[in-house]
Amino acid sequence: MGERIFFAIAAFGVIASAVGVITLRNPFRAAVALIVSLLSVALIFLLERAPFVAMIQVIVYAGAVVVLFLFVIAYLGDKPPAVGPDPLARYQVLAWLVIIGLGIEGFLALGNSRLPGIRANPFQVSDIGSPRAIGRAFLDSFVAEFEGTSLVLLVAAIGAVLLARRAVLGERGR
Amino acid sequence: MSVQDQIKGFGITFRTMVSRPLTLGYPEVKTPVFPRFRGRHQLWRYDDGLEKCVGCSLCVAACPADCIRVVAEENTPEHRVSAGERYARIYEINMSRCIFCGYCELACPFDAITLEHSYELSERERDLMVYTKDMLLTPAPKQPPLRTVGQRV
Amino acid sequence: MNEPLVIITIEALITVLVVLNAFAFATLWERKLLGRFQARYGPNRAGPVGYMQPLADLLKLVFKEDFVPEGANRVLFQIAPLISVITAVTAIAMIPFGDPIHVDGYTIQLVGANVSVGLLVLFALSGLATYALILGGWASGNKYSLLGAARSAAQLVSYEVAMGLSVVGVLMISRSMSLVDIVHGQESSTWYILLQPVGFIVFLVAAVAETNRPPFDLPEAESELVAGYHTEYAGMKFAMFQMGEYVSMMVISALGATLFLGGYLGPWLPGFVWLVIKIVVLLFLFIWMRATLPRLRYDQLMRFGWKLLLPIATANLVITAIVVAVFFQT
Numbered sequence: 228m229g230e231r232i233f234f235a236i237a238a239f240g241v242i243a244s245a246v247g248v249i250t251l252r253n254p255f256r257a258a259v260a261l262i263v264s265l266l267s268v269a270l271i272f273l274l275e276r277a278p279f280v281a282m283i284q285v286i287v288y289a290g291a292v293v294v295l296f297l298f299v300i301a302y303l304g305d306k307p308p309a310v311g312p313d314p315l316a317r318y319q320v321l322a323w324l325v326i327i328g329l330g331i332e333g334f335l336a337l338g339n340s341r342l343p344g345i346r347a348n349p350f351q352v353s354d355i356g357s358p359r360a361i362g363r364a365f366l367d368s369f370v371a372e373f374e375g376t377s378l379v380l381l382v383a384a385i386g387a388v389l390l391a392r393r394a395v396l397g398e399r400g401r
Numbered sequence: 402m403s404v405q406d407q408i409k410g411f412g413i414t415f416r417t418m419v420s421r422p423l424t425l426g427y428p429e430v431k432t433p434v435f436p437r438f439r440g441r442h443q444l445w446r447y448d449d450g451l452e453k454c455v456g457c458s459l460c461v462a463a464c465p466a467d468c469i470r471v472v473a474e475e476n477t478p479e480h481r482v483s484a485g486e487r488y489a490r491i492y493e494i495n496m497s498r499c500i501f502c503g504y505c506e507l508a509c510p511f512d513a514i515t516l517e518h519s520y521e522l523s524e525r526e527r528d529l530m531v532y533t534k535d536m537l538l539t540p541a542p543k544q545p546p547l548r549t550v551g552q553r554v
Numbered sequence: 555m556n557e558p559l560v561i562i563t564i565e566a567l568i569t570v571l572v573v574l575n576a577f578a579f580a581t582l583w584e585r586k587l588l589g590r591f592q593a594r595y596g597p598n599r600a601g602p603v604g605y606m607q608p609l610a611d612l613l614k615l616v617f618k619e620d621f622v623p624e625g626a627n628r629v630l631f632q633i634a635p636l637i638s639v640i641t642a643v644t645a646i647a648m649i650p651f652g653d654p655i656h657v658d659g660y661t662i663q664l665v666g667a668n669v670s671v672g673l674l675v676l677f678a679l680s681g682l683a684t685y686a687l688i689l690g691g692w693a694s695g696n697k698y699s700l701l702g703a704a705r706s707a708a709q710l711v712s713y714e715v716a717m718g719l720s721v722v723g724v725l726m727i728s729r730s731m732s733l734v735d736i737v738h739g740q741e742s743s744t745w746y747i748l749l750q751p752v753g754f755i756v757f758l759v760a761a762v763a764e765t766n767r768p769p770f771d772l773p774e775a776e777s778e779l780v781a782g783y784h785t786e787y788a789g790m791k792f793a794m795f796q797m798g799e800y801v802s803m804m805v806i807s808a809l810g811a812t813l814f815l816g817g818y819l820g821p822w823l824p825g826f827v828w829l830v831i832k833i834v835v836l837l838f839l840f841i842w843m844r845a846t847l848p849r850l851r852y853d854q855l856m857r858f859g860w861k862l863l864l865p866i867a868t869a870n871l872v873i874t875a876i877v878v879a880v881f882f883q884t
Contacts, residue, residue, distance in 0.1 A: 255630070259630070282671050286674065286677050294707050301692050357670065411842065417591055417592065
């Protein structure tokens with residue numbers, strides 16, 4: 228019973244704040260809505276017996292990534308940009324078609340799947356949420372993907388340093 | 402700032418912590434003063450009760466802040482106040498203007514006015530800061546203690 | 555947690571009350587200790603040893619005008635101090651204060667929530683505390699606050715990484731992220747400070763930076779940015795920011811004590827008392843650093859965090875991993 232209440236709160240929080248992110252005009256408020264959305268997703272992770280992922284979600288996503296978003300918003304100011312008529316207004320019909328199509332596809336996929344969690348009596352597959360299981364997954368089963376991801380991050384970090392260095396050198400030369 | 406310097410810094414603060422603080426517990430403990438400390442003024446009398454001040458106004462001339470007011474009056478045989486020909490009928494010092502330089506003490510040829518040690522001179526009203534002759538004749542109620550040579554505080 | 559709701563509520567109430575009182579007297583203790591470091595007494599007028607000073611400060615702050623600046627974002631302005639306090643006080647739930655006690659057939663756990671990833675929850679909460687700074691700084695509608703908030707947020711994010719890495723060595727030794735298990739691990743072996751001295755030092759430095767304490771307090775430095783992100787806050791909101799700062803200081807001290815100094819372990823005194831003693835020792839270190847070290851300039855701060863602290867933490871991690879893998883493989 229308590230799980231259902233929490234799930235209702237978390238699910239409602241995710242959807243409402245996600246809607247808030249894309250509809251709020253003030254970018255700062257949209258970022259705060261994003262924080263609420265990410266925290267609700269962390270709550271859902273907790274309900275799925277994955278506390279490690281939930282905490283990592285909060286630490287990395289809500290605790291660092293959105294902070295960087297807020298930096299950018301803070302420096303660029305919070306006035307919504309003065310836009311004229313929407314240049315993509317003609318393609319609204321296509322957008323609606325895509326939404327409806329994706330919705331139907333989603334319902335079909337979730338309705339017919341054999342995911343253990345969707346049955347009437349969901350059972351826990353195995354220990355997949357604990358740090359031990361995740362560690363083993365990283366280093367035993369999926370080590371190539373893990374190393375590949377870290378390589379991508381390393382390239383991104385080097386690229387950022389090079390870009391910053393070029394900007395700093397450019398300023399000094401002037 | 403090297404690590405050794407930082408550790409020395411920590412040593413200094415720690416040693417300061419375990420030693421006695423330098424704070425003086427005012428107002429329970431008064432700051433001691435040296436003997437020649439220039440505090441509140443005082444007008445003096447001779448032993449027989451006659452005032453030393455003759456109203457010559459040399460202190461008025463010497464005062465850089467122009468805060469002394471003297472009005473002299475002839476000594477009559479019936480009413481003899483000072484030891485000379487004249488006496489100061491009105492003698493007022495505006496303490497809010499006085500800079501406690503001691504020039505009035507240096508200028509007085511009769512040692513009638515000196516600066517004593519009292520330094521607690523705050524008042525709540527500006528009018529009370531003008532000291533009249535009667536106030537100046539009587540010594541201040543409590544004098545702060547004297548500082549000895551080599552005293553720590 | 556199978557205890558009845560009543561016991562949980564009572565525990566929570568006691569904990570919150572104790573923590574709030576501890577905050578009040580921590581402010582007094584800090585001022586008196588700083589005074590002693592500076593060859594003077596601290597506050598000693600309000601009450602015999604000055605022990606009424608926190609009450610006097612509280613009364614003064616309560617009577618101040620509770621305003622919102624004109625260019626400010628009302629809602630976020632009021633929420634920011636709340637976030638600061640909530641994240642700090644919630645973190646107390648993870649700290650174990652002793653072994654479970656058995657009373658009347660009930661078993662009372664002396665930890666708010668024995669989560670299997672308790673350590674991560676603490677890091678998550680301290681990560682969320684950065685929002686108090688950012689939102690408060692931006693919502694004040696004041697350039698200085700915004701600058702202070704941005705610098706502070708960058709500083710917190712940087713030192714969070716170093717703090718996390720410094721703790722992984724302990725995780726590898728104890729093989730669990732639950733703080734209760736970590737304390738039990740130190741019960742069977744030794745205090746982890748002996749096994750991870752470098753980790754402890756890195757954790758301590760990162761903790762000072764995480765709580766915006768001197769020498770890493772540029773974002774709230776009075777002489778630099780007026781008062782940084784809490785320039786526009788007065789009265790009770792300012793008091794709440796202070797509460798958040800001091801309570802998070804105590805929480806991080808408690809975390810350091812639990813991870814490295816054996817938590818509530820200790821001979822013949824009750825566990826809770828030992829934990830308080832260790833927290834007090836770490837708080838003393840915090841205050842000692844405030845009294846001694848000059849403030850780091852912002853670029854020095856960032857350079858220190860990324861170029862010195864992070865490599866040291868990583869090296870500690872690698873060496874610990876090698877040692878544990880080679881010598882203690884189970």
